[in-house]
Amino acid sequence: MQDTPITPELKAFLISIGSVSVDPSLIPRARGSTAGPGAGTSSVFFRSGEKRVRLSVSKNSPLSIEAAEEDRTVTLLHEGRELARGKLEPAPAHCPEQAFITLCERCIFDCKYCPVPKLQGHIKNEEEVLNIVDDVLRAGTLKAISLTSGVEDSIEGEVERVLKLLPILKKYDVPIGVSVYPTEGCSRKFYDAGVVEVKYNVETMDREIFQKVCGDLSLEYILDRLKEAVEIFGKNRVFSNFIIGLGESDTSVREGVETLAKIGVIPVLRPVNPHPLRSGDCFTERPSPERLLKLAKMEAEILRKYGLDTSLAMTMCLKCTGCDLVPFVDF
Structure with missing residues (x-):
């Protein structure tokens, strides 16, 4: 399935919450290749198309990220309802690229x-x-x-x-x-x-x-x-x-x-x-x-x-x- 565009309204909603729970099996994807200051599980970058959003990792967040059926893609959900599909971007040193x-x-x-x-x-x-x-x-x-x-x-x-x-x-x-x-x-x-x-x-x-x-x-x-x-x-x-x-x-x-x-x-x-x-x-x-x-x-x-x-x-x-x-x- 193709990425779902992150509209301004959706990004504003995600930023207003600011956190997400993440399937632990997906964390290595978000870490990238180093143990720099942005590595680990403190936050993840979700990207869909040309847009990205950073969310801190919290078990209690109403947002969640789960693996999708398609290879290397993930699904972003709010209280179980799908909002978008995309990928986790590696952030070896605080942010991608x-x-x-x-x-x-x-x-x-x-x-x-x-x-x-x-x-x-x-x-x-x-x-x-x-x-x-x-x-x-x-x-x-x-x-x-x-x-x-x-x-x-x-x-x-x-x-x-x-x-x-x-x-x-x-x-x-x-x-x-x-x-x-x-x-x-x-x-x-x-x-x-x-x-x-x-x-x-x-x-x-x-x-x-x-x-x-x-x-x-x-x-x-x-x-x-x-x-x-x-x-x-x-x-x-x-x-x-x-x-x-x-x-x-x-x-x-x-x-x-x-x-x-x-x-x-x-x-x-x-x-x-x-x-x-x-x-x-x-x-x-x-x-x-x-x-x-x-x-x-x-x-x-x-x-x-x-x-x-x-x-x-x-x-x-x-x-x-x-x-x-x-x-x-x-x-």
């Missing part, structure tokens, strides 16, 4: 929705990073390298961590994207070192909410660095995660998207992912399918107004599209 690597899994900042400060995880050295990229290369799926990082000691230290890696990563001859907390002047350094795209996250454009959930950071400072980045990288090469589900109004989202688009930045509207380690630390609510569709269509209208196009992305989240409803790609 990229080596998407978190360099530092720790953070000194305490954004109230984020589990990273509580987890205080691993910090990868150069050898580990190269091993991950080599594994994706051997799997035959390396089309981009994307680097992100928490903050171990200082934002300056994380920028330097990335800059030290860039010369050796250029040998792979694929686009490189970087997403870190920025320093003044770092965009010029990244660009000169061969980076093609950057993502500096505003998290939310509602200033009152920002102060409550990211009080250690400065929204104005991030906006200044985004403006600086657009001057260097140009339009369609600078992105920013914009979390949906922290209590913001649709009006504030529209105003925030317009503010970013006006300076040449493409917002990535990212549904909040409530984490048990941050339970009660701040308001979080997974957005409904209807709200996701409404906001994505609103974003498309604004991006069109300012001549921005998500489909031109070469790295990171907008190239993957698994977690978000992406204008001009998903609809």
Whole structure:
């Protein structure tokens, strides 16, 4: 049986749930060929036709993925009713077709929705990073390298961590994207070192909410660095995660998207992912399918107004599209 097209409405519904139970026999398909940061059973990528969606694995999800009769195909169901047929995409390093690597899994900042400060995880050295990229290369799926990082000691230290890696990563001859907390002047350094795209996250454009959930950071400072980045990288090469589900109004989202688009930045509207380690630390609510569709269509209208196009992305989240409803790609 042929793949079933993932419509914008279906993807919005799947993202609003955000999880899926998976037949254990199918997990090796989703793992790919490595034990990189995206391997294992924490999430899977379901692809049908040219569209994909990423879902975390949960035994209690109303969504399920089961093997279909046809070789290598799977069926996606909601409470036993078939929604779509497609395949599980290998994600050797966080997402398909990229080596998407978190360099530092720790953070000194305490954004109230984020589990990273509580987890205080691993910090990868150069050898580990190269091993991950080599594994994706051997799997035959390396089309981009994307680097992100928490903050171990200082934002300056994380920028330097990335800059030290860039010369050796250029040998792979694929686009490189970087997403870190920025320093003044770092965009010029990244660009000169061969980076093609950057993502500096505003998290939310509602200033009152920002102060409550990211009080250690400065929204104005991030906006200044985004403006600086657009001057260097140009339009369609600078992105920013914009979390949906922290209590913001649709009006504030529209105003925030317009503010970013006006300076040449493409917002990535990212549904909040409530984490048990941050339970009660701040308001979080997974957005409904209807709200996701409404906001994505609103974003498309604004991006069109300012001549921005998500489909031109070469790295990171907008190239993957698994977690978000992406204008001009998903609809």
